[in-house]
Amino acid sequence: MIFDRKKLTNDQLLDLYKRILKPRLIEEKMLILIRQGKVSKWFSGIGQEAISVGVTAALDSDEYILPMHRNLGVFTGRDIPLYRLFSQWQGKANGFTKGRDRSFHFGTQQYKIIGMISHLGPQLGVADGIALANKLKKNNKVTAVFTGEGATSEGDFHEALNIAAVWELPVMFIIENNGYGLSTPTNEQYRCENLADKGIGYGIESHIIDGNNILEVYNLLSELKLSMIENPRPVLLEFKTFRMRGHEEASGTKYVPQDLMDMWAVKDPVNNYKNYLTEIGVLTPEYDEKLHADIKTDIEESLVIANVEFEIEASYEEELNDVYAPYSYKEITPDPEEKNIRFIDAISSALKQSMQLHPNSVIMGQDIAEYGGAFKITDGFVDLFGKERVRNTPICESAVVSAGMGLSINGYKAIVEMQFADFVSTGFNPIVNLLAKSHYRWLEKADVVVRMPCGGGTQAGPFHSQTNEAWFTKTPGLKVVYPAFPYDAKGLLNESINDPNPVLFFEHKQLYRSVYQDVPTDYYTIPLGKAALLKEGTDVTIIAFGAPVHWALETLAKNPEISADLLDLRTLQPLDTEAIYESVKKTGRVIIYQEDSLFGGVASDISALIMENCFCYLDAPVKRVASLDSPIPFTKALEDQYLPKGRFEKELLDLLAY
Numbered sequence: 001m002i003f004d005r006k007k008l009t010n011d012q013l014l015d016l017y018k019r020i021l022k023p024r025l026i027e028e029k030m031l032i033l034i035r036q037g038k039v040s041k042w043f044s045g046i047g048q049e050a051i052s053v054g055v056t057a058a059l060d061s062d063e064y065i066l067p068m069h070r071n072l073g074v075f076t077g078r079d080i081p082l083y084r085l086f087s088q089w090q091g092k093a094n095g096f097t098k099g100r101d102r103s104f105h106f107g108t109q110q111y112k113i114i115g116m117i118s119h120l121g122p123q124l125g126v127a128d129g130i131a132l133a134n135k136l137k138k139n140n141k142v143t144a145v146f147t148g149e150g151a152t153s154e155g156d157f158h159e160a161l162n163i164a165a166v167w168e169l170p171v172m173f174i175i176e177n178n179g180y181g182l183s184t185p186t187n188e189q190y191r192c193e194n195l196a197d198k199g200i201g202y203g204i205e206s207h208i209i210d211g212n213n214i215l216e217v218y219n220l221l222s223e224l225k226l227s228m229i230e231n232p233r234p235v236l237l238e239f240k241t242f243r244m245r246g247h248e249e250a251s252g253t254k255y256v257p258q259d260l261m262d263m264w265a266v267k268d269p270v271n272n273y274k275n276y277l278t279e280i281g282v283l284t285p286e287y288d289e290k291l292h293a294d295i296k297t298d299i300e301e302s303l304v305i306a307n308v309e310f311e312i313e314a315s316y317e318e319e320l321n322d323v324y325a326p327y328s329y330k331e332i333t334p335d336p337e338e339k340n341i342r343f344i345d346a347i348s349s350a351l352k353q354s355m356q357l358h359p360n361s362v363i364m365g366q367d368i369a370e371y372g373g374a375f376k377i378t379d380g381f382v383d384l385f386g387k388e389r390v391r392n393t394p395i396c397e398s399a400v401v402s403a404g405m406g407l408s409i410n411g412y413k414a415i416v417e418m419q420f421a422d423f424v425s426t427g428f429n430p431i432v433n434l435l436a437k438s439h440y441r442w443l444e445k446a447d448v449v450v451r452m453p454c455g456g457g458t459q460a461g462p463f464h465s466q467t468n469e470a471w472f473t474k475t476p477g478l479k480v481v482y483p484a485f486p487y488d489a490k491g492l493l494n495e496s497i498n499d500p501n502p503v504l505f506f507e508h509k510q511l512y513r514s515v516y517q518d519v520p521t522d523y524y525t526i527p528l529g530k531a532a533l534l535k536e537g538t539d540v541t542i543i544a545f546g547a548p549v550h551w552a553l554e555t556l557a558k559n560p561e562i563s564a565d566l567l568d569l570r571t572l573q574p575l576d577t578e579a580i581y582e583s584v585k586k587t588g589r590v591i592i593y594q595e596d597s598l599f600g601g602v603a604s605d606i607s608a609l610i611m612e613n614c615f616c617y618l619d620a621p622v623k624r625v626a627s628l629d630s631p632i633p634f635t636k637a638l639e640d641q642y643l644p645k646g647r648f649e650k651e652l653l654d655l656l657a658y
Contacts, residue, residue, distance in 0.1 A: 001267060003215045003276045010282050016214055017277055018291060020053045023072040024270045025295050026082070029303075030089075034249050039089055041103060044245035045070035047212070050269035051176055051239045053077055054217030055144050058225055064130045064410070066114045066123045066145040069104045070176070070243065074146075078111040082302035092309045097442050098322070099312040106442045107409075114409060115442070120147060121156025122430045124173065125399035128160050129406020129414070131169040131234075136362070136388060136412070140229045144172040150181020152195055156429075158202075159399030164234035165202040166394060171234045172224065173204075176211065182247040183255045199236035211239030212269040242267070323476050325445035325500045329527045332494075334520035341519050344512035346486035347451075348377045350493035351415070353523040355385055358413050358497065364391045364400055365417030365451075374419050375453060375512060397427030401450065405434055408447040413497060421454035421506065422466045435502035436477030445500040446477075449493075455508040455547055455595060456627075456643055461634035467546065467595045470602055472504045473573045479528055480573040482506040484549035486517040488570055491526030499528065508546045515550065529574035533583070537563030540656060541583040543606060544593040545569040551645045552593055555652065562656065572602055580606065581614055588619035591655050593648060598626035620658035625651045 005013060027046050033039045045052065048070060056065060056077030067074040075085060088095030089103060096106040096115075107114040114130070116123055127145035134141040151157060152175060164171045175195050179186055192198065199206030207224075210216050217239070224235055242264035246252045253261065277283035341349070355361050363381070365373065369392040372379030381390045393400045397418065404414030418424045424431070427450075435446040456465040472478050479501055483489040489507070496503040534549070535556065542564050544552050549568045556562060565583040569576065584590050590610060592603035603624040610622050625644045632642055640646060 001210070001213055001272045003213065003273070004219070005215060006219050008215070008219075013277060013282050014287075016053070016057060016218060017273060017283060019057055019073065019077055020049050020214055020270055020273060021291060022076045022295050023049050023053065025292065026072060026076065026299060029299050031249070042249050043069040043103060043247070044243065044249065045072050047244035047264060047268065048176060048178060048241045049073050050214040050217050050273070051174065051211045051241060052146070054214050055172070055174060055221055057218055058221035059142065059144060062112055063141050064112045064114060064127070064143045066116070066127050066143070067104065068116050068120070068146045068148060068176070071104070071146055074113060075104070075111075078113060080108070080111055082298055083305035086302055086306035087309055090306055091312065092306060093312055094306070094309055101441045107444055108442070109409075109444065117434055119429055119433055120151040121154035121160070122398065122402040122434055123147075124156055124160035125163070125402025125430065126406040126409065126434070127171050127173075128163050128167070128169055128399060129403035129408070130410045131164070131171045131406070132167060132362070132403060133407050133410030133412050135167075135169060135232060142170045142172060142225050142228050144174060146174045146176060148181060149175055149177040149179075149186055149195055150184065150189055152198065153189055156398050156402070159394070159396035160402070161199070161202045161204060161234065161236065162394050162396060163399050163403065165204050167391075168233050170228045170232040172221070172228075173234060173236045175236070175238045176241055177238055178241050178243040179260070180243070180247070180256070182251065194238055196236055196238040204234050204236050206236035206238065208238050208240065211241030212267045212272070214269060214273050322443065323440050324479075325439045327499055327501065329495070330525070331527070332523060332525045334522035334524035337521050338518040339521050340516055341486055342513050343486045343489055343507075343515045344375060344377060346490040346517075346519050347493060347507055348379075349519070349521075350490040350497075351378065352381070352384065354494050354497040355381075355389065357523065360411060361413040361415060361497065362389050362391060362407055363415040363417065364393050364404065366393055366395060366419045368392060368417055373417060375509070378417075397423055398430055401427040401430040401448070402434065404448040404450075405430065405438070405446055408445060412447070414448045415451065415497065416448060417451045418453065420464045421452035421468055422463050424450065424452060424468070428471070431472070431478070431502070431504075432475045436475045438477075439501070440477055446502040447500045449496050449503045449505055452504055452506045453509050454506050455510055456632050456639055457510040457547065459634055459636050459639055462631040465632045465639075467506070467508070469504070469506055469572055470596055470600055473602055473605070477502065478573060479503045479571070480506070481528060481571050482545045483570055484508070484511065484546055484568050486515060486519050488526060488532065488568075490519055491524050492528065492570060494523060495525040495528055498525065503528075506546065510547055511550070526570075528571045529576055530571065531576035531579040532568045532570055533565060533579065534568050535564055535566040537565050538587055539563040540589040540591060540652070541565045541567060541587045542591055542593060542652070543567045543569065543580060545572065545602075546595055548593040548595055548644070548648075551648060555649050558649070559653075562652070575606070577609060577613075580610065584610055584614045585617045588617055589655055589658070590618070591623040591625060591652055593644065594624075594626045595643065596626060597629045598624060599629050601626055620655055623651055623655045
């Protein structure tokens with residue numbers, strides 16, 4: 001192995017040695033503790049330390065790094081106190097996740113480290129968002145994100161590289177090519193000779209680096225960082241390396257040929273660097289011995305602190321309180337001036353006024369810039385806010401949602417438009433596994449609103465007509481809003497953007513241009529989690545949201561003799577159970593009306609809640625009316641049959657006659 005110190009001083013060379021030695025000695029201790037049963041799981045980075053150490057040393061302490069579970073050198077390189085790392089690995093309170101997640105599945109704003117999620121790929125998109133925020137701030141900061149050669153097979157890898165290339169984001173995409181994705185060798189992962197070659201297809205500069213040579217890593221990345229400040233752009237870096245332990249300790253290495261293990265053992269990054277420093281007279285045996293002793297003392301003393309720390313005690317209240325980031329609603333009432341506008345105009349007005357109120361907000365989506373979006377909601381926004389804040393995206397929903405999380409991490413509010421709610425399926429993973437869980441896992445907010453044009457009645461077929469709110473209402477950590485009127489749509493969207501938690505905001509396409517209402521021209525808010533009682537009566541409670549609210553009003557207008565409470569939920573998560581129970585206790589009969597198919601929909605949970613909490617007040621079984629349990633069809637006759645509108649009146653009259 002050839003080392004080239006270039007212009008590095010002796011002190012810099014020794015500093016790199018201290019940095020690379022520390023994670024190695026911690027790992028050796030962890031291997032002992034895991035055999036003793038004192039650590040539950042360990043992902044070893046032995047043999048790969050030069051990469052994480054070199055990258056971290058090359059970046060400033062306020063530049064974000066997104067490591068993986070084999071990058072201990074990132075955490076030690078940022079000087080996180082070891083007792084906190086040990087507490088994290090033991091699931092104790094001095095860790096970073098309150099015992100809710102393990103090993104390196106955490107982040108910390110204090111040290112500008114954003115920890116991995118097990119799905120791997122989405123964190124590349126998060127890095128895009130962080131880098132985009134840096135670019136908007138013009139702060140000359142670079143972002144580094146790690147991945148393995150196995151994760152380069154994921155779609156998120158390709159989406160993130162494409163976005164970074166198109167937007168010219170200063171991101172270092174770091175591939176640790178250690179030969180195996182768990183037990184799958186590289187020849188079963190990809191067919192190109194080098195993963196760095198994939199950068200060519202995205203127009204991205206790429207480099208192949210000896211990942212076991214700490215000086216090569218540090219020197220090249222230091223040079224690249226300066227270059228990326230002068231000329232912001234993404235860079236793809238393939239580090240050739242090898243992991244000398246199993247995927248995790250329980251996996252072992254029996255699937256690795258012994259001659260391969262022997263070959264890479266000779267390339268050990270710590271021993272070779274130590275020998276180099278000794279040969280050139282920079283490292284003496286006495287100083288090396290002192291370094292070992294000091295680090296081992298730090299390890300032992302930190303372990304004592306972590307070991308004597310009390311185990312976490314479970315608390316219902318604390319667990320539930322941390323699902324969402326703290327937020328208090330502040331009512332903003334508008335001036336009395338109103339204008340009769342459509343539902344779609346109310347959405348556009350809310351977006352415009354919210355972006356004016358929050359200069360740190362960015363809206364992203366397909367065709368939303370000059371074209372104005374598929375429904376023309378953002379028409380003219382580029383002239384008002386510029387293309388930096390109104391961003392056309394490639395067709396890659398997953399990475400865009402992840403980028404929204406990155407923007408949030410780096411101080412921005414993200415608004416993501418799904419061209420159709422149906423397409424959110426390709427962005428499902430980061431919504432339910434990243435946005436929803438971030439605050440619970442490590443108390444990091446996810447200030448992202450995902451707008452969801454949805455619903456049937458327009459003969460758009462199975463791929464453009466779903467109302468898929470139930471995919472998200474059962475996921476703790478998400479808020480789900482579904483207005484039926486222009487007034488509510490504007491106030492609720494404003495409040496959704498104010499709220500630092502992730503919000504899925506459903507907008508029924510059929511209502512866009514068919515429903516008008518007098519709406520304040522000024523900015524105002526409506527609290528999430530509060531239903532609206534549209535009609536009051538004594539015979540029955542009708543619970544609905546979205547288009548079925550209007551269908552219910554049509555049915556009641558046709559049957560004026562029915563005295564009904566009509567409750568428009570407006571928000572599905574959090575759910576206004578107080579308003580539901582109050583109405584049901586008054587009327588004794590309840591029918592729940594939704595556009596989604598019946599089984600597993602929101603109506604099912606509301607029905608269960610009513611049965612559990614209001615059973616003694618009921619004079620009849622709870623009734624649910626919903627669409628057929630089939631995909632939504634295209635032809636009008638089939639769509640009309642699918643939707644519940646034609647069945648509601650009969651079901652309502654049958655309930656009243658029970």
